[in-house]
Amino acid sequence: MELQIKQVISWMEKTNEKIQSNKEYLTSLDQAIGDGDHGLNMARGFQEVVNKLSSSNYTYVSDVLKDVSMTLLSKVGGASGPLYGTAFLKMSTALKGIETVDYPQFKKAVVEAVNGVKERGKANKGEKTMIDVWEPIVDFLQKQDNLEAKELESTAEKAMEATQDLKATKGRAAYLKERSIGHLDPGSVSSYYIFAALSEVLEEGA
């Protein structure tokens, strides 16, 4: 795999498309076990991201990712702002000064992102949060020598679906305790869109 500025921008555009067309769905998931703002927050945040990227010029992939991060931090009012903002900021830092990102570099960036999210949210795997998608993705990447785009997507999808059976111990859903079981975690669903979008970009580039 190779990721250049063009692909990263396309990754964010595809993510935005998925989030816009699933805005109501994300909101309904969040209304079930959270504060109901996830669809609106993500739709607003990623629309701003796409606007920002289309009006800027970039030399390095890390600069694109930094703008993604800063936009999400300032425009998303819910927990997904600092969490996704941290994820993309860590990726940006890990890829600083690189023009074409190769697979080992990308792996490292995702590992850094997950560590950042865990630290920011003080959460671990199994707590019914976005980490339940990001961590299985890291495990998957660590096992692969070459990135299979389709498998990336299906790994994220399986991980997202598995959050249905978990009891939330972090985030607003944690207040509901057992009542959170049986619902998908909204942050895991939006994380799935991010990896599904990446998978599409990689397939196009292959």
Next chain:
Amino acid sequence: MSNVGIVLISHSPKVVEGIKDIIRQMVPDVPVELAGGTDDGSIGTNVEKIQNAIENAYNEKGVLLFFDLGSAMMNAELAVEMTDYEKVKVVKAPLLEGAYVAAVESGMGKTLEEVEKAARNVFDQT
């Protein structure tokens, strides 16, 4: 003499305005800055608002940050990581009661550490 600054962070602008009103009844002159709601004033928190509030509340005594739910703490911690000031701390205490006691202690000229300790132990006071 300067006083430890207080920053109130809530998902709702009304919540922090109300808390400031309560504080001002007893403590008229301690810096109290607000970071309530998102950048467009809806329910949520915003790191830039928190950064501005720190800037306005800051003096050599330092600033303490009080927060309510979820993203409020994460954004408070982010703002602390992003600031160049050293004496800025997030306090784990109830937003209203903690900030109230902190304002009173700050008004008495206490240090950052003393004010923080009083706020954290707010329910232990008789």
